[in-house]
Amino acid sequence: MSSETSQRTTERGRIRVSGFDVERVESRDPLSSWEPDLQSEAGRGRLEYAWQRFKRNRLALFGAATIVFMVLLAVFSRPISLPNGFPVLAGQTVQPFSLAPADPANQDVLTGYREPTLENLFSGTATGLYLFGADWAGRDILSRVMYGGRWSLSIGFIAVAMALLVGIPLGSIAGYYGGKVDEIIMRLVDLLYAFPFIVLAIAVIAVLGRGYWEMILALVVVGWLPYARIIRGEILSVKENEYVTAAKALGSRDRSIITRHILPNAMAPVIVQATLSIGTTVLVAAALGFIGLGLSPASAEWGVMLNVEQDAIARGRWWAGLFPGLAIFVFVMAINLVGDGVRDAFDPQGDQSDTDTGGLR
Amino acid sequence: MAMLEVEDLNVRFYTEDGVVKATNDLSYRVEAGERFGVVGESGAGKSVTSLALMRLIDEPGVIESGEIRFKGRNLLEMDEKEMRELRGNEIAMIFQDAETALNPSYTVGEQISEAIRYHLGLDEAAARERAIETLESVGIPSAAQRYSDYPHEFSGGMQQRVVIAIALSCDPDLIIADEPTTALDVTIEAQILELLEEIATEFDTAIQLITHDLGVVAEFCDRVMVMYAGHPVEMAPVEDVYYDPQHPYTVGLMSSIPRIGDDRDRLQTIPGRMPDLIEMPPGCNFHPRCPYAEESCTRVEPPLVDVETGEPADPINSDAQAAACLAHTGELSGELDYEVTVRGEDDPAVPGDAPSSAGVSDR
């Protein structure tokens, strides 16, 4: 054995191995067809992987399908005409379909509080008329629920989109620049968080009055806060990544660093939060409607419908409240399923099952 | 019979991308009081080996076949309760990252005495006393005072000492140290290695050291197993591995490390990278990176053989140097023509006999 012949030593670097000739490997033809391939198929980004995972999540797909179905129902419930002042196609009908059996505003005192029965389906002339019964004014609830989706759903999507438009830039600026700017923005966030939401909403609506855009504004005033917080926290951690330093070292401008390197890598939790909060926004809008701060009592917004029929429900006319309530429930459930799916898609580690076998079968 | 005998261990991970063959027919033994080194690059299957010993492999990993005999008992046949009693008591583990190995919300003393109370059935006061003793034995000054400190109040090196104290607390027979010094600065690393060495001698504890650092292995270990792509490619007493490597991968590793006092301009390194363990090259897994590879290497998967006789190696009962390369079975027509020279030695630092492998020569 070599140890017998070699002496112990205090000198470093005595052993030298030579003749391991790299050139030979590089210059020869591959011996086998095996190739040191990359770990996956070509050029797929992480978003694509997330989409792949989302597609495999059946519950989330079911939720997405439900949402699409409800949106389609809302859009095709009544024809849509553009207003006369519109720059193009003024006054023309762009969506001619009318799935709702009746005009949701069509009152008929004779049919007030008609019960929902299957017989209605066959007795009436129009298909499905009074399938869900009628409200106090004899308006077809099925039609109103379908048509009301236009208000409720659009409020959810638009309010969240606008809140993102406010929250993301403010949170990004706070997180990226830090210091005084950060201090001012985040203290504003704390301040608004400290107000009870209802008080703020009442204040906004008291000043501006009731209405669709007023309601959205009331929702956005507080809706942007969580996004600003989340994106700020994410940016604080993402900006520590060395690729941000690398971009600075290459001479990138701040704007390009934020939009190209930081935001895309900080967005995932915001997207998840935004998806989930579409549901809560619809709920809050309904709640505002229910306490009379929402749209006008004549509108078919689901919360407003519940508000108007409060007494009726107490008097046993359950259908007047059930169907709008059910619509809210189904939509919020569907949104939550999608939101969870989005979260799992972005964070595949979350769903590993842990069985305690220690690797044994 | 050796204290620990691992025989034909196969661990597989069933992932979405395919089956990861983490270890393949792995056999080795660790004697009582021995310091056994497992060397390899990341992805070689070193850590999986140690987790398998503790039966801590999580989904989707599975110990497919093989035996792990510890003092003659097969760990793979024990139930969970027996295993729990073994872990920490007879086999203990030291991790790379001391900071995450300690629970930040308990004092270090509580964490040590917990194990002592559980395994040795001591009461609180006795456990405390023993915990303080253990802390002292790993070189923590004012141990009684530091007993009630939280992990974040310790520096990185001190945290690793605490982790070692936890491992030592029940006087185990085998400590598995998985890269215990990788996260530490070199002066702290020297302290920790010194400590481990003292422990091994003082308590006669066997240590299975897993590392990628060839310097640490040379300094610490008696016997070494070199792993590549889930296979043991060479197993030998530590001096043979450094002075007379017999597998081309070991040779490549030895020639890639920069050594102080070595005036080479370029390092001769292994080209390419380790295959992922899902889709491995046919035949010898190392052939795409091996300068000595021939056509036959792509057909035959080389068995681990005794380098002198060419007979299948018996890593459980024999100490002889073994390598998994066709050069030692006679199926390679060329030679492994590398040289190991030792500066300042007139005599060849060379094995004299290893006829088939051969290219080893003196200057």
Added chain:
Amino acid sequence: MSGSEPLLRVEGLEKYYESESDFIDRLLGRQQNVKAVDGVSFEINEGETLGLVGESGCGKSSIGRSILRLREPTAGSVYFKGQDITTLSDSELRDLRKEMQIIFQNPQSSLNPRLTVNDIIGEALDIHGIESGVSRDARIKELLDRVGLNASHANRYPHEFSGGQLQRIGIARALAVDPDFIVCDEPVSALDVSVQAQILNLLEDLQDELGIAYLFIAHDLSVVEHIADEIAVMYLGKIAEIGSPEELFAPPQHPYTEALLSAIPEPDPLWEGDRILLEGSVPSPIDPPSGCKFHTRCPRVIPPADYDFEQSEWRAVMSLRHRTREADIAVETFDAGEAALMESLRDELDLPPTLSDPEAEEVVQEALRLVADEEFARAASLLEETFETPCSTDEPVLRETDAGRVACHLFDPAYESGPTRGTPTDDGSAAGSATSDD
């Protein structure tokens, strides 16, 4: 460029960070500075490599980033090609980015996971308007080829590559602007042995072909020794020793370099060098030791001229002094009479039963008595005042020796009265026993 002016000259560079503090602290001005880099000067010539070694927290990364002004230096100047870049405006700085680049330690976090390799390398070209259209693609292919990657992988994302390949992409990005100087911030410490060698070879090839100068930051002396033309060893924000690898290692002069070198595990099972084990860990840079920053751990502190110490005794007294200052002696664990307490204290501190110098013995006894009463502050000041050593009072400066430049009083003729260099074995065992007491 004139012959005498080096490519990069750093003069008195300082980088202080504000320690973590909240709003109220800032309001009250209760702010502590972390002196990450505390007056560092060096030069790098064209096409050469300066290695910067030190343990974590010694400020080596801060130097790299301050030079590129990725973090604004607190004080000092950085001259690049004769121009002080600390005074440049933002737009001038942007032009300079074409000449100075950086490679990072962690290949995973240094590449944006959402961009393809093409985008990552192309960004550098776009920012400076270097190439566009077809020639841009050609240039990217050429760069990938240059760093040893398959050019057809340009449209893949970082997560599809291995660590070594990612590091090559990072190098290609730095090369894209054709720099003259690259800061390599621990570029190989996250990589496996064989891949590490591949990257080191690549860096050396690039230097040979393109004449790039490197500031090579690492904690591994053997890597630095391999690649650097000159090495600077850092301790707590200051350079302890600087010189060529030959000067530095044969044999090292500064006690810290000596300890650092001796601590490297040698890949040779028959190597039996002496280990100099340093006590404890690096002190906090918020409140660094006075005088020579290394004196709290140094095995070769100069003993006071008025007393007659043996090195091991002196070492034990230093350790007592250090621990009284930190109040790190648990007196209550020794419940015994005073004599027994004294004995166990001496035992714990590795002090011999009596010191060879009776005068010193008296002082130490007095200090131990104070310790027994838990009067740590008084004990510390007593020891400090009586046993005054230049190492704790005067800050050493880098001075020229026959082999490199060293910042240590042992090599300063003004302190000639101190002990001569002890034999390494003596030092080693003294320090070793001090550490591994149990």
